Structures are given as C-alpha cells and as structure tokens.
Amino acid sequence: MAKEILLCFLNGDSQQRIASSFKVSRNTVSRIVSAYMVQELEASDVSGLSGLTSEALHERLFPTETLAPQQVMPDYEYGHRELLTDWVTVKQLWEKYVMDCRESRNLYFRYTQFYKKYRDYVDTHRLTMHIRHKPDEKVMVDWAGKTIPFYNPVTGEVSKVYLFVSTLSFSMYCYAEVFSNMKEASWIAAHIHMMEYYGGSARILVSDNLKTGIISNRKHEDPIANKVCQELADHYGMALMRVLGGSETA
Structure with a gap:
C-alpha cells in the first residue's frame, strides 16, 4: 500500500485524491508522504522497490519503528x-x-x-499426543479417590482407610497399600514399601498435586516439594514430576 501511495504522489496526485482512491484516511497518506520527505528517498528508490516486500519499504520509511521490540508469537x-x-x-x-x-x-x-x-x-487443531513410555522411566503414584471400609473381624468395628496406588508406566505393574490416614509419614512409608516391592526405583516419580508432598503449586509453574519428600526423591535418585490437566510437568 505504501509503495502505491508514493507512486501516485510522485505522479502528481493530491493526498486527498490518493486517500479517496485507496480508501484510507488522509492522515495515513500524509504520514507516508512525510516519511518519504524526511528520508529523502529518490523517485527511483521508490519505483525500484518492486522486488522488495512491504516490510522492506516500511523499514526504509520508518527505520525507528523497526528498532522497537516486537512481541514474537511462539512457533x-x-x-x-x-x-x-x-x-x-x-x-x-x-x-x-x-x-x-x-x-x-x-x-x-x-x-x-x-x-x-x-x-x-x-x-x-484438535491435536493429540501419544505418550511413549520406557522401562524404568516413570512410576505414577497417588491416593485413590475414595476411602475403603475396613472391617475388624474381632470387634466388628468398621473404619475408613486410604488406598495408596502406584503403577509403572511401561509395564502397568501395580502396587497398592492401605493406610489409616494420608499424612506425610504414611506417604513416605508407602513409597518405601512400594520400591521394596518393585525391587528398585524409577527415574521419575509422577504424582498428582498432593498437599502431602507439595508446599507450593502455582498454576503452570514447577511444583516445590517439601523437604522430606524431596529428600526421599534424592535418596532414590528420582526426579519429581506432577500431573497437570492431563499433561505432565517437571
């Protein structure tokens, strides 16, 4: 557009006529013509820019604007x-x-x-992502959503217990254990018993956003584990990862 406006101006057309022809405001035409005057472009400079893009001409007319930072859209x-x-x-x-x-x-x-x-x-774009797991890579852990009734065969008393579950992501091999509560001591004990059962640990420990082990959990940011849970992961040489909205975040 700027190139065509300048060519019309150099051919003697008035700014008002140019604005009417291209259906733009007179301020737009005046801004482009003024930039042409300030930059002291020769007529040949304008007519010889047919091989350049509109962005290149804009750089010639408004060099200071091209130096201004632009917000880049990620690929x-x-x-x-x-x-x-x-x-x-x-x-x-x-x-x-x-x-x-x-x-x-x-x-x-x-x-x-x-x-x-x-x-x-x-x-x-309705994209899906197939997650490929490797042996020894990840172990998924969590408390089950609902409590389980526990019956005492001696007293007949019924109490609620909490189910800890874990799964090796590649083989889907599972381990489960019940606890009387979901406190930190139970959470740590569950992990120790789990790894004793598996006979080793995985590279990555993936858990949900649990209050038991996470002290800071801001949206879209890395979780911060409490000291004991971090020491547990460090002891077994595992990296901590959480589940967020169907995806995993390190």
Missing part, C-alpha cells in the same frame, strides 16, 4: 513436534523461546501465557 507447530520426543517439556520450549527473543531483542510471553496459548493451539 507452536514446531513445539508440538518437539514434545513428541523424549525428555522435552513445555517449560524447556518456553525457556528456548525466551532465549531466542532476548537475542533478537524482542518481547516474549510469560510462561503462563505461553502455556495457555499452547493449550489453545492444541484445542484449536
């Missing part, structure tokens, strides 16, 4: 393909995106916005 198509590979997380993609934006001196989305826009991209 979610590329990011979604990367997430299909092993050990790549949304947080890692965001960190690379931030690094690229900083190097090019452009603005970037904060992680919460980045994650939301990615979820919107997935929903809009």
Whole structure:
C-alpha cells in the first residue's frame, strides 16, 4: 500500500485524491508522504522497490519503528513436534523461546501465557499426543479417590482407610497399600514399601498435586516439594514430576 501511495504522489496526485482512491484516511497518506520527505528517498528508490516486500519499504520509511521490540508469537507447530520426543517439556520450549527473543531483542510471553496459548493451539487443531513410555522411566503414584471400609473381624468395628496406588508406566505393574490416614509419614512409608516391592526405583516419580508432598503449586509453574519428600526423591535418585490437566510437568 505504501509503495502505491508514493507512486501516485510522485505522479502528481493530491493526498486527498490518493486517500479517496485507496480508501484510507488522509492522515495515513500524509504520514507516508512525510516519511518519504524526511528520508529523502529518490523517485527511483521508490519505483525500484518492486522486488522488495512491504516490510522492506516500511523499514526504509520508518527505520525507528523497526528498532522497537516486537512481541514474537511462539512457533507452536514446531513445539508440538518437539514434545513428541523424549525428555522435552513445555517449560524447556518456553525457556528456548525466551532465549531466542532476548537475542533478537524482542518481547516474549510469560510462561503462563505461553502455556495457555499452547493449550489453545492444541484445542484449536484438535491435536493429540501419544505418550511413549520406557522401562524404568516413570512410576505414577497417588491416593485413590475414595476411602475403603475396613472391617475388624474381632470387634466388628468398621473404619475408613486410604488406598495408596502406584503403577509403572511401561509395564502397568501395580502396587497398592492401605493406610489409616494420608499424612506425610504414611506417604513416605508407602513409597518405601512400594520400591521394596518393585525391587528398585524409577527415574521419575509422577504424582498428582498432593498437599502431602507439595508446599507450593502455582498454576503452570514447577511444583516445590517439601523437604522430606524431596529428600526421599534424592535418596532414590528420582526426579519429581506432577500431573497437570492431563499433561505432565517437571
């Protein structure tokens, strides 16, 4: 548009006529013509720009505007393909995106916005992701949703107990144990008994957003485990991961 406006101006058309012809405001025409005057472009410069894009001409007319930081939209198509590979997380993609934006001196989305826009991209394109598991990679743990009635055969008393469940993601091999409560001591004991049963530990421990082990759990950010749970994971050489909205976050 700017190129055509300048060519009409150089051919002697008035700014009012140009505005009417292109159905733009006179301020738009005046801004482009004024930039042409300030930059002292030759007529040949304008007519010889037929091979350049409109962005290139804009850079010639408004060089200071091109220096202003621009907010860059992430390449979610590329990011979604990367997430299909092993050990790549949304947080890692965001960190690379931030690094690229900083190097090019452009603005970037904060992680919460980045994650939301990615979820919107997935929903809009109706994308699905097949999760491929490896042996010894992950063990999934959680308290079952409902309590279980426990009958004392001697006294006949009925009490409620809580069911701890775990599953090895590759083999779907399970372990379960009941506890009288869901306190931290029970949670730690359940993990110790689980790994004794399995005869070893996995690389990654995946749990839900449990108050038992998580002291800070902000939306779209990494969870912070309490000291005891972190020491348990460190002792067995496991990384902690949580489940968030159907996806896993390191």
